[in-house]
Amino acid sequence: MKLGAIARPSAAENGQALAWAAEVIAAERCALQAFEAVLPPALADAVAVIAGQASPLTCLGMGKSGLIAAKVAATFSSLGTPAFPLNAGEAAHGDLGAVQDGNVVLLFSNSGTTDEILRILPVLKGRACVLIGVIGRPDSPLGRAVDILIPACTAGEADHIGMAPTSSTTLQLAIGDALAVAVSRTQGFTRGDFLRHHPAGLLGRQSLAIRTLMRTGEELPMVGPEAPVADLLAAMSAGRMGAACVVGACGRLLGLVVDGDIRRHFQSRRDVYDTPAAALMQPHPRVIDVTATLGDALLLLREHESGLLVLPVTDGEGRLHGMLHAKDMMHG
Template sequence: MSDFLHHPLPGISDAVTLIARQDQPVILMGVGKSGHVAAKLAATFSSLGTAALHVNAAEAAHGDLGAIVSHSVVILLSNSGATEEIVRIMPLLKARGCSLIGILGRADSPLGRAVDHVIPAEVEREADHIGMAPTSSTTLHLAVGDALAVAVSRMRGFTREDFLRHHPAGLLGRQMIPVASLMRQGEDLPKVSRTTSLVDLLTVMSSKRLGAACVVDREDRLLGLIVDGDVRRYFQSGNDIHTACAEAIMQAPPQTVASDATVGDVLLLRSATSAAWQVAPVVDAAGKLVGVLRTNELTQG
């Protein structure tokens, strides 16, 4: 994105700075297919921390201009640069002191000459078989608009946590849930000591219904983790099961989750590790076991 901010095309850096400094909603406007792109870009800007509204250019002259307050930043999308419905309201936008940014297929056009900042977005031809349907042009304008939204978001210091707060529903919203509210804890924790026998270990794993057991010391500091697969592998290796203890079977050190983590933190951690771990011990800053997560439950509503 830094390449985008320093792109040699005129208007881009100034447009990013102008939008980033805006306190009121940014207005996106287009007609036809460009209008659909404008609506999508308004949603993208808003989700990335920049309040934005889509105003239909064709309806603007029939009352929708009321949504555009004085000194708004207005982003205009047009492949021809001569869209009649937009050209018609340009004097009204200027009269309101609006700052105008054009994402235009033709910089040398009526709109190109009228806006304050031009971002050229010209394509050689449309992608359809007759070269007339808005395809390549709308794809490029969408990409340029998305890049603008991301660049502005970065300039404003918008964070992953901010993004998740803007998406309270579904999996995105669930990522803000603290693991402390989902983990098994207290009497539900499957805990054993280093010297716990294999028979007692299996009893704990079965009774707690997690298919796992956490090995801890006397201060509850986590030493290792045992899951069903570890026990099977121990059997298959020909070890003496009569003398087996938890320390001989456990994974050490196991993958853990911090007690102040969120669901999103755990999902990121899981995607970054090569192992497909299904159970994760939760530990505090001192390394003490405080809970256990079944990671496949994290994405369930």
């Protein structure tokens, strides 16, 4: 259906919809703030247990809490702690075989009375599993049964009838993320480790070596320090990067000239054609090491507030190896 064919709500209807949405967000924010205000010591206990385990973490739940368990398992795995989700309903029909003796099980339940989890609880205890519960009602069968209890209490759900899992699942998700990040930091998980876990997409590309993306040889615009502006402009035009490197003896980078440097020189009413490249260059440009990765280069781009578009690639001796343009980083 085309947008034009949709009956557009009135201003009053828009206002009402936004007010309802704001109520939900406010209620969920309050649930998070209330938990943050009194962080249970059990969080630290759970982090220590999960960080110290050798086997994959089991994230268990049912219904909406089961969906949260699946997402939390994915976050743990992404941050260096192997984890898998287990649907409590399927567990009773054979999937419980994935849980071995002594495994750590992180289970999610708002009511603390989830029948499907209670049904398999004796089996988990019989296998000496360590049970960590993110439970909405601590004084419940599940709340009393777990080894480490993380109370996930809310004043109520955020929907207008107070029944749909909203505030409760938001809090469960936040607690799961907090555990995953804290465990990851405890284990010394690094940015490099993260990239190795994500071989596909932009995240995966960030582990690419700069060497494989940089412009070299005839594609690398560079001139000597005494090069006249005509040669400088020719190099910049040929390189199509809007910049050229100024290189001295032994291939060492002396500076960088970008389009803006030449424009500013013109605006100062100087005779730019008699000016050597060395007088136009930026003598201390931002560079990146030849051993760096694409992720390192993207981080530099984000940190530089003046709209960095090119990065000369140098080694520890300051020798020029190549140059990167922003579009190389995005599409290389």
